[in-house]
Amino acid sequence: MKKTKKEEVLDKTPKYTVKDVAKIMNVSAHTVRYYDNEGLIPFVSRTESNIRMFSDYDLSWFRIVHCLRATDLSINDIRKYIELCLKGNKTILQRAKIIFAQEKILEENLKNLQSQMKILQKKKKYYKDLLKNKSNDIWNPL
Amino acid sequence: MKKTKKEEVLDKTPKYTVKDVAKIMNVSAHTVRYYDNEGLIPFVSRTESNIRMFSDYDLSWFRIVHCLRATDLSINDIRKYIELCLKGNKTILQRAKIIFAQEKILEENLKNLQSQMKILQKKKKYYKDLLKNKSNDIWNPL
DNA sequence: TTTACACATTAGAGCAACTCTAATGTCAAG
DNA sequence: CTTGACATTAGAGTTGCTCTAATGTGTAAA
Numbered sequence: 001m002k003k004t005k006k007e008e009v010l011d012k013t014p015k016y017t018v019k020d021v022a023k024i025m026n027v028s029a030h031t032v033r034y035y036d037n038e039g040l041i042p043f044v045s046r047t048e049s050n051i052r053m054f055s056d057y058d059l060s061w062f063r064i065v066h067c068l069r070a071t072d073l074s075i076n077d078i079r080k081y082i083e084l085c086l087k088g089n090k091t092i093l094q095r096a097k098i099i100f101a102q103e104k105i106l107e108e109n110l111k112n113l114q115s116q117m118k119i120l121q122k123k124k125k126y127y128k129d130l131l132k133n134k135s136n137d138i139w140n141p142l
Numbered sequence: 143m144k145k146t147k148k149e150e151v152l153d154k155t156p157k158y159t160v161k162d163v164a165k166i167m168n169v170s171a172h173t174v175r176y177y178d179n180e181g182l183i184p185f186v187s188r189t190e191s192n193i194r195m196f197s198d199y200d201l202s203w204f205r206i207v208h209c210l211r212a213t214d215l216s217i218n219d220i221r222k223y224i225e226l227c228l229k230g231n232k233t234i235l236q237r238a239k240i241i242f243a244q245e246k247i248l249e250e251n252l253k254n255l256q257s258q259m260k261i262l263q264k265k266k267k268y269y270k271d272l273l274k275n276k277s278n279d280i281w282n283p284l
Numbered sequence: 285t286t287t288a289c290a291c292a293t294t295a296g297a298g299c300a301a302c303t304c305t306a307a308t309g310t311c312a313a314g
Numbered sequence: 315c316t317t318g319a320c321a322t323t324a325g326a327g328t329t330g331c332t333c334t335a336a337t338g339t340g341t342a343a344a
Contacts, residue, residue, distance in 0.1 A: 017291080017292080018291095018292075019291075019292090028331085028332075029292095030331075030332055030333075031330090031331070031332085033293090033294095034330080034331065034332090038330095047339095049292085049293090049338080049339060049340085050292085050293065050338090050339095051291090051292055051293075051339075052292085052293090063261070064261075064265070067258050067261045067262060067265075069330090070254065070255065070258045071255070071258055071259075071262065074329075074330090075329075075330070075331095076329095092269065092272055092273065093273065095269065096269035096270075096272070096273060099262065099265050099266055099269055100266060100269075102262060103259070103262045103263065103266055106255065106258065106259055106262060107259075109255065110252070110255055110256070110259065112212065113212065113213070113248065113251065113252055113255065114252070116209050116212045116213055116248065117213075117245070117248055117249075117252065119205070119206075119209045120209060120213065120241065120244060120245045120248060121245065123206070123209075123241050124241055124242060124245055127234065127237065127238035127241055127242075128238075130234055130238070131234065131235065131238060159320080159321080160320095160321075160322095161320075161321090170302085170303075171321095172302075172303060172304075173301090173302070173303085175322090175323095176301080176302070176303090180301095189310095191309080191310060191311085191321085191322090192309085192310090192321085192322065193309095193310075193320090193321055193322075194321085194322090211301090216300075216301090217300075217301070218300090
């Protein structure tokens with residue numbers, strides 16, 4: 001029995017406080033409020049006394065926002081993406097383009113970081129040798 | 143015939159302008175000046191008319207600064223590292239610790255980015271399917 | 285019931301690391 | 315000798331948090 005999309009629809013009952021979300025997503029509570037204030041997580045509900053309560057559905061918005069930020073899309077561009085989502089299926093192509101582009105950027109960033117890693121590892125080896133051999137620091141920075 | 147360390151010592155004759163360095167290192171000219179002003183690249187020489195000229199030796203400093211920044215060490219901490227370098231071989235252990243720690247941080251960052259990549263690729267697939275099947279945007283954000 | 289405590293809210297200040305602007309200087313080529 | 319592409323500086327602006335202050339909420343022990 002295969003799950004259908006319909007069965008996967010996420011729960012919209014409010015469950016999580018700002019602090020809960022912060023913990024789940026591994027960001028600060030400040031950041032959670034900041035993203036909400038910036039309109040990146042639509043539909044976040046409030047209790048009678050004005051306290052934010054997030055549902056699993058809200059969390060899934062947060063997750064994609066977090067992903068886009070982690071891959072260095074600006075807050076403004078994320079807001080644009082979210083707004084496109086809210087406009088429904090006539091914006092699928094635009095949204096797809098954003099995601100495809102972002103994947104390429106992330107790929108480049110990963111490659112770049114991997115090459116920085118090589119430099120760091122070379123340096124690590126340099127220091128390990130230095131510490132082992134008790135040799136002098138012949139040409140210090142490099 | 144093995145190369146000795148001595149043979150690898152870098153040229154200290156001034157050759158590159160700010161713009162050259164920016165191009166070589168793939169950063170903005172502003173950033174090059176910023177790093178210099180912040181004391182991250184010691185010994186950068188100036189012409190009689192006060193124009194910065196970088197040698198290959200200066201470039202090698204820039205490269206390590208760039209690497210440490212790319213792995214998210216703060217400007218302040220980079221300055222501290224550079225100052226340790228300038229104090230000679232009595233600071234080798236301290237410098238080594240910084241590099242070892244930084245390698246671990248980079249490793250974590252890489253892992254994190256790779257997991258974000260997975261999320262992005264899932265989204266990419268979602269949009270590809272959507273565009274292929276001309277199906278509806280059933281539960282739009284996810 | 286009061287008081288303590290850990291939480292929540294907001295507006296707004298502070299910060300790091302660029303990023304850009306304005307005013308000005310340098311210098312080789314036409 | 316002027317034009318154009320570079321350089322210099324101080325300092326303002328931007329982004330994305332990050333923190334503070336003043337204040338409100340809600341449970342729980344004294």
